[in-house]
């Protein structure tokens with residue numbers, strides 16, 4: 339076996355480099371002997387690596403590593419691109435069902451189809467998309483470009499809930515995973531819940547499937563998201579609980595009928611608070627989401643809640659961070675109760 343023989347002092351950066359370019363073998367252990375370390379190197383590239391980094395390569399043997407390679411390690415090792423480019427391969431990605439979303443760095447654009455193909459093979463994705471821009475508009479539509487495969491519709495499983503949607507047309511915020519989990523852990527037995535921004539059922543489904551709500555009125559303005567919401571209630575067997583409403587939540591009729599209201603939308607959510615308060619019956623808990631610069635926390639969201647609830651007694655139950663939204667900006671949720 340080929341081993342790179344390097345003095346122990348100063349070996350660390352070299353070790354990292356050899357792993358990042360996929361030259362070091364992960365199936366055998368590095369070992370130390372008399373102030374030197376021996377790094378197992380792949381046979382076929384040992385000469386090239388030796389020349390490029392001025393390394394002494396010796397023949398030897400070392401212990402086999404009993405571990406499974408991570409998907410990223412497999413990608414780095416197997417992909418047929420220049421070794422010097424391998425450290426730039428994306429280390430992070432999002433997998434929705436069997437559709438993969440990643441970002442290709444500028445220096446790797448020329449080989450994006452090889453890269454997408456290898457990620458698809460190793461991660462078991464049918465389609466690979468690149469994030470081409472930011473989420474926009476009232477519908478919160480993503481901006482993705484397909485790099486590999488074609489079908490972007492998938493079924494994503496999270497916390498035991500199935501979410502069917504088209505990854506290229508409908509957003510799904512991975513960062514909201516804890517909040518979706520929290521909604522499923524609420525005790526909503528016997529409650530009428532209104533989800534004012536239901537999307538494909540991000541919060542509606544955990545509340546209907548796991549929190550035991552009697553009825554969830556799920557309002558969604560985007561026809562495509564509404565269609566997936568309908569399908570998802572069937573896939574998750576909660577057609578008897580969820581009542582999908584297609585339209586603007588400001589057109590939801592009725593006053594003082596909801597026991598719980600979810601306002602899972604950010605950007606302009608405060609404009610919808612008056613409507614939430616109108617639908618709240620005494621005792622109703624409202625989950626109000628907002629993105630807020632951290633220097634304005636908790637005052638700004640609490641002031642907005644107080645203004646909207648002005649005519650009625652209310653209490654704040656808590657305010658928590660859903661996720662970091664941007665540098666110095668936090669996505670928070672305020673839980674408050676209308677008392678009278």
Ligand SMILES: C[S@@+](CC[C@H](N)C(=O)[O-])C[C@H]1O[C@@H](n2cnc3c(N)ncnc32)[C@H](O)[C@@H]1O
Pocket residue numbers: 476477478509510511512514518534535536537538540541557558559560563585586587588602603604
């Ligand atoms: C995409 S979701 C927000 C993210 C989601 N909470 C999550 O966990 O990923 C917001 C949804 O609200 C819908 N929406 C926006 N304005 C609305 C309105 N006035 N009435 C009903 N739905 C609306 C959008 O179409 C979108 O589907």
